[in-house]
Amino acid sequence: MEISKSLIAGLIIASSFLSGGCASNNAQEQLSTSTTNNASVDNSDPRDPLEPINRIMWDFNWELLDAYFLRPVTVGYVTVMPQFARTGLVNAAQNLQEPANFMNNLFQGKIDDGLDSLARFVLNSTVGIFGTIDVASHIGIARKEEEFGETLGTWGVNTGPFLMLPVLGPNDPRSFSGEVVDGMVYPMAVIDGGLAIARYVVSLLETRAQLMDQEAQLEQAVDDYAFVKNAYFENLAFKVSDGKSSDKAIEQEQLDDFADFEAMLEGTDFEYIDEQTNDEQQNDQKEKENELE
Template sequence: MDLSKSLIAGLIIATGFLGGCASNNAQEQAQAAQSDNVVVDTANPRDPFESTNREIWEFNWEVLDAYILRPVTVTYVTVMPKVARTGLVNITDNLQEPANFLNNVFQGKVDDGLDSLARFLINTTVGLVGTFDVASKIGIERKREQFGETLAVWGVETGPFLMLPFLGPSDPRSFTGDYVDGFAFPMTLIDGTVNLARIGISILEARAQLMDQEAQLEQSIDDYAFVRNAYFENLEFRVTDGQSGDKAIDDEQLDDFADFEAMLEGSDFDSYNLPEEGKKEDKEKDDIDNK
């Protein structure tokens, strides 16, 4: 097990420990929120660890992001040329294509799986180890699928909502899926230093995408509840490939949160365009109905 996997395992254990040691329960937090004219939902069955999750969220957003991640991201964006950034993102995306291939096949989407395999072969060779996304240029689009989504297709439930230190919003199914995806080729061949660099690039690029959405998050009545609810909506959207239907939040909120979730997970670049894909699919469905 490399350093990054050990760190992730340690974080989930730490989260469980904090859940047993938290001194403020959900009722106390609700009373505090009411004194500030904030409405807090403490009865969400998918969030039994809400009091602890809220504390971790405050730490992630108000401490880690404010004093570390955001300043480092601003420096990174300022110093790193755009062409170099694009190349680095393409490389990190290309490393995930074998996992995309397996998960698409496991979900019965063989054609999409073959597209993922073709993308990996083309971009690794012609695209110089993935530096250039040649596959997209010739019309083979990325079909991103995670093992957590595969588990969902197989009928596994998400489990309780988890706000993880450093990693942000998650759930047991997604966390397990991310861990399993880390064993797909060529991830197992990457040493600890290179893997940490890959994760770092993913986090910085995803955080950079969030800059324009900061105001909306800060102006929300309950930023934690917004993140939690949008997390589950975005998760269902991805699992159903954009067919989750009309839910609690609108497409604009989902689009904004997709950027936010990517910053916290450090890997979900394609999710930025998911709502638009859903709109496109809905339009195609309407066209068929009209005929």
């Protein structure tokens, strides 16, 4: 399983996952609106029936485990480890996921993306020296990451209740099951314990390192737990729809705004002027037709 989702990792990083429209900002706005209207955080989220327990787990993960262990270790790792070595380790860890990417792309009907994932695995595992060098990206074959949890989502399987797991952080039954399946795909299923642990540790530390710049957003949140939960679900929807969900939401919001604006004009002088202008244009058109005759 992907420990890179561990602790906050999960989906505070989701706060910067959307290019063009951060889910974290949407989550923050929703939470602020709810708090302003109700003077308290709404604890009746149907996605989160286990909220009292989940909040306890969140406090443990964020205020204890991360504050006193993960963050200090990550700072030391970033300080000591040269950038080229970090890049090589991340490339190698991601390369081990390419067969799972291949499988999930095929299951989702993305044949070309699946073949790209297979080509990446072959190239990077050989020419790229066991995946430490991302040769495929250099020649234009981009990474097409897909998880089995996302595949289940495209098949119509719901996420199930939100789960804040000890150490592993934000999760849900669909994603958790997907990680188990992805872990059974070659070569993940055959790598020994030491290599598997090394991969998990590298993924965890690199994810936490990327999170450093996002900590301010979490600290400013009215309710950090709700902030992470909302961002988590928005990220899931974004990934399952390949980013189309946010585009649809924006389009719908624009349509709603236009409908409201149109309703405001009804019965106003603007509406009268618009009708008058249309009548004048029709009269001008008739006069031109008569002249031509």
